[in-house]
Amino acid sequence: MQVEITREFIERLEELISSRNETQILELIGDLHPVDIAEIFGEITPIEAKYLYTLIDEEKAAEVVAFLDEDVREKFLDQLTSKEIAETFVENLDSDDAADILSELSEERQREVLSEIDDIEVASDIVDLLKYDENTAGGLMAKELVKVNVNWSRQRVIDEIRKQSAEIDNVYTVYVVDDDDKLLGILPLKKLLIEPESIPISDMYIDKIQIAYVHMPAEEVANIMKKYDLVVLPVVDELGRLVGRITIDDVVDVIQEEADKDYQLMSGLSGSIESDDNIWTLTRGRMPWLLVGLIGGIVGSRVISTYEEQIQVHPEMAYFIPLIAAMGGNAGVQSSAIIVQGLANNTLRKGDAWLKFFKELSVGLLNGLVCAAVILSYNLLFGNSIELAITVGTAMITVIVVASILGTFIPLTLNRFKIDPALATGPFITTMNDITGMFIYFLIGRLMYGAL
Amino acid sequence: MQVEITREFIERLEELISSRNETQILELIGDLHPVDIAEIFGEITPIEAKYLYTLIDEEKAAEVVAFLDEDVREKFLDQLTSKEIAETFVENLDSDDAADILSELSEERQREVLSEIDDIEVASDIVDLLKYDENTAGGLMAKELVKVNVNWSRQRVIDEIRKQSAEIDNVYTVYVVDDDDKLLGILPLKKLLIEPESIPISDMYIDKIQIAYVHMPAEEVANIMKKYDLVVLPVVDELGRLVGRITIDDVVDVIQEEADKDYQLMSGLSGSIESDDNIWTLTRGRMPWLLVGLIGGIVGSRVISTYEEQIQVHPEMAYFIPLIAAMGGNAGVQSSAIIVQGLANNTLRKGDAWLKFFKELSVGLLNGLVCAAVILSYNLLFGNSIELAITVGTAMITVIVVASILGTFIPLTLNRFKIDPALATGPFITTMNDITGMFIYFLIGRLMYGAL
Numbered sequence: 001m002q003v004e005i006t007r008e009f010i011e012r013l014e015e016l017i018s019s020r021n022e023t024q025i026l027e028l029i030g031d032l033h034p035v036d037i038a039e040i041f042g043e044i045t046p047i048e049a050k051y052l053y054t055l056i057d058e059e060k061a062a063e064v065v066a067f068l069d070e071d072v073r074e075k076f077l078d079q080l081t082s083k084e085i086a087e088t089f090v091e092n093l094d095s096d097d098a099a100d101i102l103s104e105l106s107e108e109r110q111r112e113v114l115s116e117i118d119d120i121e122v123a124s125d126i127v128d129l130l131k132y133d134e135n136t137a138g139g140l141m142a143k144e145l146v147k148v149n150v151n152w153s154r155q156r157v158i159d160e161i162r163k164q165s166a167e168i169d170n171v172y173t174v175y176v177v178d179d180d181d182k183l184l185g186i187l188p189l190k191k192l193l194i195e196p197e198s199i200p201i202s203d204m205y206i207d208k209i210q211i212a213y214v215h216m217p218a219e220e221v222a223n224i225m226k227k228y229d230l231v232v233l234p235v236v237d238e239l240g241r242l243v244g245r246i247t248i249d250d251v252v253d254v255i256q257e258e259a260d261k262d263y264q265l266m267s268g269l270s271g272s273i274e275s276d277d278n279i280w281t282l283t284r285g286r287m288p289w290l291l292v293g294l295i296g297g298i299v300g301s302r303v304i305s306t307y308e309e310q311i312q313v314h315p316e317m318a319y320f321i322p323l324i325a326a327m328g329g330n331a332g333v334q335s336s337a338i339i340v341q342g343l344a345n346n347t348l349r350k351g352d353a354w355l356k357f358f359k360e361l362s363v364g365l366l367n368g369l370v371c372a373a374v375i376l377s378y379n380l381l382f383g384n385s386i387e388l389a390i391t392v393g394t395a396m397i398t399v400i401v402v403a404s405i406l407g408t409f410i411p412l413t414l415n416r417f418k419i420d421p422a423l424a425t426g427p428f429i430t431t432m433n434d435i436t437g438m439f440i441y442f443l444i445g446r447l448m449y450g451a452l
Numbered sequence: 453m454q455v456e457i458t459r460e461f462i463e464r465l466e467e468l469i470s471s472r473n474e475t476q477i478l479e480l481i482g483d484l485h486p487v488d489i490a491e492i493f494g495e496i497t498p499i500e501a502k503y504l505y506t507l508i509d510e511e512k513a514a515e516v517v518a519f520l521d522e523d524v525r526e527k528f529l530d531q532l533t534s535k536e537i538a539e540t541f542v543e544n545l546d547s548d549d550a551a552d553i554l555s556e557l558s559e560e561r562q563r564e565v566l567s568e569i570d571d572i573e574v575a576s577d578i579v580d581l582l583k584y585d586e587n588t589a590g591g592l593m594a595k596e597l598v599k600v601n602v603n604w605s606r607q608r609v610i611d612e613i614r615k616q617s618a619e620i621d622n623v624y625t626v627y628v629v630d631d632d633d634k635l636l637g638i639l640p641l642k643k644l645l646i647e648p649e650s651i652p653i654s655d656m657y658i659d660k661i662q663i664a665y666v667h668m669p670a671e672e673v674a675n676i677m678k679k680y681d682l683v684v685l686p687v688v689d690e691l692g693r694l695v696g697r698i699t700i701d702d703v704v705d706v707i708q709e710e711a712d713k714d715y716q717l718m719s720g721l722s723g724s725i726e727s728d729d730n731i732w733t734l735t736r737g738r739m740p741w742l743l744v745g746l747i748g749g750i751v752g753s754r755v756i757s758t759y760e761e762q763i764q765v766h767p768e769m770a771y772f773i774p775l776i777a778a779m780g781g782n783a784g785v786q787s788s789a790i791i792v793q794g795l796a797n798n799t800l801r802k803g804d805a806w807l808k809f810f811k812e813l814s815v816g817l818l819n820g821l822v823c824a825a826v827i828l829s830y831n832l833l834f835g836n837s838i839e840l841a842i843t844v845g846t847a848m849i850t851v852i853v854v855a856s857i858l859g860t861f862i863p864l865t866l867n868r869f870k871i872d873p874a875l876a877t878g879p880f881i882t883t884m885n886d887i888t889g890m891f892i893y894f895l896i897g898r899l900m901y902g903a904l
Binding site: 031033035208210225226227228229230231247248249251252253255256259260262263264266267268269273274275276279282283286287289290291293294296297298300301302304305308309311312315316317318319320321322323324325326327329330331333334336337338339341342347348356359362363366367370371374375378400425427430431434437438 | 485487677678679680681682701704705707718720721725726727735738739741746750753754756757760761768775781783785789790793799808811815818822826827830852877890
């Protein structure tokens, strides 16, 4: 059922497109899943894509557009008139997908497209969704859902469910609301079939349910759906009124994006760059953090340069510069990563900062002592001077402890100031620890050698 | 609807448990979601947990057990007899959850529990699932599904759907199979209601569907469900026979675990350790990679030590040791991270290794040139010698290029040998680049100064 879109496949398709061979094109791509056709759109010119688009049936074409990569979609939509956008796909998509796509257009274009939508209800749903920040529950939700009033008769409820679900692709749940549209709970279809006719809806719905508030951050929505294994989550506004529902597929994207973002920050990449990107994009994505490291390295060089004479007398001090720098970096990143994951998974206990401090101090000391013991033994065994052995050992403990503590509190502080704490896991923390490490190392060296 | 399990809450609950105050306990926890009760189980003793377990109703209690953390569950299950395990929750859970829990028990205990299960069909489903590796489609799937034979009459199909779905919590899809149980496609319920009575099932089902093979790796299953936005995916055996179905909630866990694992490897943590773990666990999780860094640092120190005299004459060489080491580490991690993400998302084009090589070479050269230009200007402006300026600049380009190429090919090679490529993103690659960096730096220095 799965296809690999090869270079040969694309070449063959482009030939068929240039000869306008409709039958063979449909033979080639007619049975493909929209997501696969979307992938093809990314490999051909927007004009070729426009031609393919006119060949496939409307509903499928709409899904193809929804699956396009954002940059591919931008170029593709330039080929369509506002009327075409409105008629051929906005009306064929769920409101959340339609709103997502519209939000990428200029405000003027948005207005044009909206004015071309015939169904006023569809248009107003989209207008409503466009209001919300894309990283909130409101930005994730769709308006399509099945809801019934708690006061309706059994027969009316059944009729309404039938009527409403006819217009919706996937009915996950039936929601129960009161006269003010306030969400009361969910109605299991089984109960509707099994319970005797005399039982009113008000005695049948389940009121212990998970909900999202419309301005809740997407990350929190993802945490709720993950924790409670939910496929769909209702969204309510400030007054508790049911305004939409979020399905798990959108949340899967949120989870993946969050993970990717943290990963990129840790690896020192700016934005989501892929191996397939061109050399220029790849360079641009990597340069910023390399420059941060560069500036850090220059600061580090100035710290070391103040110890020039010491190095001249004891060049062996220089041997362990990379080791001290690396250990500080590693310990710092470890601490930060634990905090960043704890914040992301919501598993981080709020609590006493002093407690955290002492814990990190203990862990740092334990790790530092073991590493210091190893390096001390090495230096003594391999005939380095006692001064050097003690200097490196002491610096090792100090650097690991300091890096662990910085690594814990920097992401916590960033988080408090609403800055992404994952910033603290990348080249930023390594660079800072390099500098602190050099400072500590040579200071201890100076004390130890009693020199200069 | 969400509760925060505070220390006060636990203390209050433990008081009530010790005074066996059943009414107030149920008032406190009766309305909680199973996942929240599972969280509470992690905070109290197994004996207290066992007591709570007997108070809540059977179906909910079974779900609580399914939501327990593995280590909490192990201790909790020790409190139950095999008969209790079989009767109170194995029979109340979906087959995949039951099998997951059973797989954590000793083989002897597994046999005891299985022999206590009354329903032979349930038992054999579980035995069947226990065969599969947990990281494959077979290990993720459940046996509960609704399937109909393509040759059945319309009425029989409707009756069977009704009958089969009565035993299943969530009916996502109706599967169509042939007489040999081979999966043919899915049957949309809407069609069953709308299409005229004369149309046979064979003309009604959709045969273009995504499937998983039973031995497919969990990661690949996750990629399919993500790509095609699926809520449920059927699983077939080698003969194409329908053997189970995978739901998105299990795949969300796979996605999260994959992301966490890559993140941990990159941050140099062993296993999933959390901020709340005790000092000993935290130290153990951090020590292994610190030791790797330590050994790397020792090797690095030996490389530098061969240039002792050079450092004595030109101590300014030492200033830029951390910079060169850091830039190699940063560039290497960037390259590796791009490859690891590409492999994970399946977006990495298979292709010419030479092409990759030249691309990485170009990106490395571009980045290296910019960084070298900056550092060259710095050194010249701040009055360092031309020799030093040229040495650092040249070493910078070389180190970034080499690190980029190593960073690309090490994860690719690991992957070819079925070793997790994410290994290449952590302290391993940084340490290796430190060593290579020092080697390159001092070699260039020696050539440049024409010294010693």
